[in-house]
Amino acid sequence: EGDFTHLGGAAAMRRLLADRPDLDGVFIASDLMALGALPVLLRAGRDVPSDVAVVGFDDSSAAAACDPPLTTV
Incomplete structure (x- = not known):
């Protein structure tokens, strides 16, 4: 759920963590959304990938740089 933007990914991850605090993995609809979701997870004290596996979609060059x-x- 989101609008395929960095901010949309962050907002969706905040909602997801509120609904599923035991989350241990997520496939995100775009790399841009995933890049927005990562800082939310880190601020929540979740280690990526040890605590939560995160997979994006688009195979963007930004994914390797984060x-x-x-x-x-």
């Missing part, structure tokens, strides 16, 4: 690197297809 920290932690984003798994993408």
